[in-house]
Amino acid sequence: MTPQRDRAAWLQGGAATCNQPPTDVQRTWRLVLLGPPGAGQGTQAGFLARSLGTCPLSTGDLIRVVRGCLAPPGSTMAAAKQQLTHGDHLTDETVLALVAERRRCLHCSGGFLLDGFPRTPAQARALDELLDREGIGLDAVISYEVPERELLTRLTGRRCCPQCQTDYHVTRRPPCVPDVCDDCLGPLVHRPADQPEAARIRLAAYHAATPPLAEHYEARGLLIRIDASGTPRDIHAHTLDALAAIVLDQ
Numbered sequence: 017m018t019p020q021r022d023r024a025a026w027l028q029g030g031a032a033t034c035n036q037p038p039t040d041v042q043r044t045w046r047l048v049l050l051g052p053p054g055a056g057q058g059t060q061a062g063f064l065a066r067s068l069g070t071c072p073l074s075t076g077d078l079i080r081v082v083r084g085c086l087a088p089p090g091s092t093m094a095a096a097k098q099q100l101t102h103g104d105h106l107t108d109e110t111v112l113a114l115v116a117e118r119r120r121c122l123h124c125s126g127g128f129l130l131d132g133f134p135r136t137p138a139q140a141r142a143l144d145e146l147l148d149r150e151g152i153g154l155d156a157v158i159s160y161e162v163p164e165r166e167l168l169t170r171l172t173g174r175r176c177c178p179q180c181q182t183d184y185h186v187t188r189r190p191p192c193v194p195d196v197c198d199d200c201l202g203p204l205v206h207r208p209a210d211q212p213e214a215a216r217i218r219l220a221a222y223h224a225a226t227p228p229l230a231e232h233y234e235a236r237g238l239l240i241r242i243d244a245s246g247t248p249r250d251i252h253a254h255t256l257d258a259l260a261a262i263v264l265d266q
Contacts, residue, residue, distance in 0.1 A: 047158060051244065052162065054171040064252070071124060071129065074131040074132050082096045082097050096111075134229065135225060154238055166245055168219070173185045177204055180197060180200045
């Protein structure tokens with residue numbers, strides 16, 4: 017497996033360059049990953065990055081950097097941070113501007129895995145226009161799908177260490193000592209977003225937006241649906257099989 021790269025150009029933007037440029041990439045994959053909260057697409061992005069040598073570009077990771085950065089006044093990063101500081105969600109225009117500023121990442125010879133964007137048909141159309149302007153084509157859009165009952169179990173059972181950010185699950189990945197982090201021995205917390213009612217609201221919002229988003233990519237012949245109710249390793253194997261089928265069809 018290829019080691020996952022540092023993504024400095026993606027996370028920092030501007031003139032930042034990655035310390036681990038792609039090497040020995042047999043094929044350049046450009047993929048979008050979709051999935052509801054709890055489907056594990058972040059985990060799959062990490063697996064795919066190592067298997068394919070492709071860089072995972074997570075908008076969630078980018079937003080976490082934005083929250084703590086010292087952005088130049090008037091920059092897109094500064095505008096994004098102001099929205100987040102006021103408790104607002106980032107507008108479609110702001111997220112797209114952040115991605116567009118990192119167009120060098122979209123052209124990377126190692127390819128990319130977009131995780132967390134787009135989330136709506138409007139964002140998908142805006143991304144289509146950006147990629148068209150850059151002369152970049154998507155290879156596939158992978159939709160990880162899980163029954164809602166299992167998603168609720170996954171979400172409400174999650175626990176997080178606020179000190180080292182290690183994630184656990186009460187049944188799928190329990191710590192050695194209940195409610196204590198294995199790595200730093202800090203107390204684990206049950207995040208507000210993973211409380212039962214909050215989890216139901218998050219899933220309802222996702223399911224309201226997703227059907228037209230999936231239809232958008234299905235109409236373009238790009239959508240691949242993956243049953244994500246198995247183990248992470250099984251899901252990864254199914255994904256690689258689906259990508260191998262694309263190669264055979266070409």
